[in-house]
Amino acid sequence: MSLHDLHMARRTLLASGLAVTAVGAVGIPASAAQRATAAPSISTTSDWEARDPSSSVDVLDSKPNKIIVHHTATPNSDDTSQSHAFALCRSIQNYHMDSNGWLDTGQNFTNSRGGHLMEGRHKSLNALEGGSQHVLGAHAGEQNSVALGIENEGTYTEASVPSALWNALVELCSYMISQYGIDASAIYGHRDYMSTACPGDVLYQRLPELRTEVALATAQSEPVTPAVWPLLTPEARGPRVTAAQLLLRSHGGRVPVNGVFDVDTRRAAQVFLDAHRPHRVECSATRTPERDLFGGTAWTSLAPVLSERATGDAVRAAQAVLTSRGHHASGEDGFGARTVDAVRRFQARQGLPTTGVVDHPTWQRLLG
Structure with missing residues (x-):
């Protein structure tokens, strides 16, 4: 759906007397400044009982300029409870610290199939709320110093994206962009930078839709689709x-x-x-x-x-x-x-x- 179509849908809702969502009122003139977006509910590392980092977490005195979307490549669980989401965070942290040898969880934030948003690496939430600093993660190689990483629970090579996860992802990206002044066009998939299928073909193909919804939520103009490198998969031709x-x-x-x-x-x-x-x-x-x-x-x-x-x-x-x-x-x-x-x-x-x-x-x- 284009940004124009989304604007028209919101106007139709308003005309019919339905409530406007928390992203703000519709019908704002195109010249309006980027809209501040309310913070979604995000559970802290303390909430999900994270381990302490093995060494000091780097907090950079600079803003990130992009968002990188991942999938966890874990099973598509039917358990949408918060307790399951917290257990997922602990599992990811254990793997990242014990198998990868990282000092903490690699990504900045985690999003569950039930739409529960959680801080990933320690101090990421505080930095996001402040809007002027960035926590150095370990999710996308050379992009870590300039990119926020979001892990989305599940494997989206073929499976559809749950609406709860999608809505939470839109909310989180909108808040990130509002806090840091990032352009909605600067939402990428992990595969745009690394040789990986992440975030899966299904979720990756929805990134233009994600950019458009986030642009609408933050009163930005129609986002431009960024030029990206292709991913070659087995038996690809051409x-x-x-x-x-x-x-x-x-x-x-x-x-x-x-x-x-x-x-x-x-x-x-x-x-x-x-x-x-x-x-x-x-x-x-x-x-x-x-x-x-x-x-x-x-x-x-x-x-x-x-x-x-x-x-x-x-x-x-x-x-x-x-x-x-x-x-x-x-x-x-x-x-x-x-x-x-x-x-x-x-x-x-x-x-x-x-x-x-x-x-x-x-x-x-x-x-x-």
Whole structure:
């Protein structure tokens, strides 16, 4: 549903005399400032009887600039009680501290299938309420210093998202954005940064809807869908896989170039990820490593910046995806005039600076 549709639905409710929800009145002029959002009920680490951290929790004197949504990859329990939610928090903390060796729970907040919101890492709630500091988590690699992490109970590779969990997620994201001044467009999935299926295809596909509902709740304009790196899954096919195969070859990988993310390609991708460990992660609360996926910011290490006169398999990778998008570049030996022109035409269509250089924003849109 678009932001316009959501506005119209709220206006219909108002006209019919139904109550307006806690996110605020509808019909505010488009020029209105971002709306302050009421804090949802969030249980503290003391409430769910968390262990003490094994060392000091880092509280940064800076605001986060994004929210990263996760799923716990645990069973989709039918128990929606608060006691079950608290037990989940203790289980996650035990795993993170005892198996991962982290000092505390990795994520900042946890959301249960019953819609119970809970503080994850110690001090996260106090920082959120203050609105000027951020607790350094351990949920998304290099993004931890600038991103709030929310774990959502369950596995959403195929299962639908419970309404109670969804509504609580909208409330929490709206409050985070209101407190820190984050743009609603800056709500991402874990897979946007790491090679993981998290937060599951179903929840991930609802992120545009989440951005839209949060934008409405905080009186922001229609959110822009951010450019993100693709996730390659077993037996995926097409030009982006062909590009990955050529890029892996450029790094010394021995793979076929058949456009299929097959066993040989996956094996080469895992070797690459093992050599670039910041890009590899287990989904935060699961005990099963994800070994057959490639995505997130691992692409930034795989795909080099290319400019005129570059040669090799990386250039052929760029030419392959350019051609697949209607900008004929294949067949040229190296990064010549035809490829430069194709890159500029593609960049112009995407609203990017027309440099003719395949930088990471250009790669991201070519592969996305």
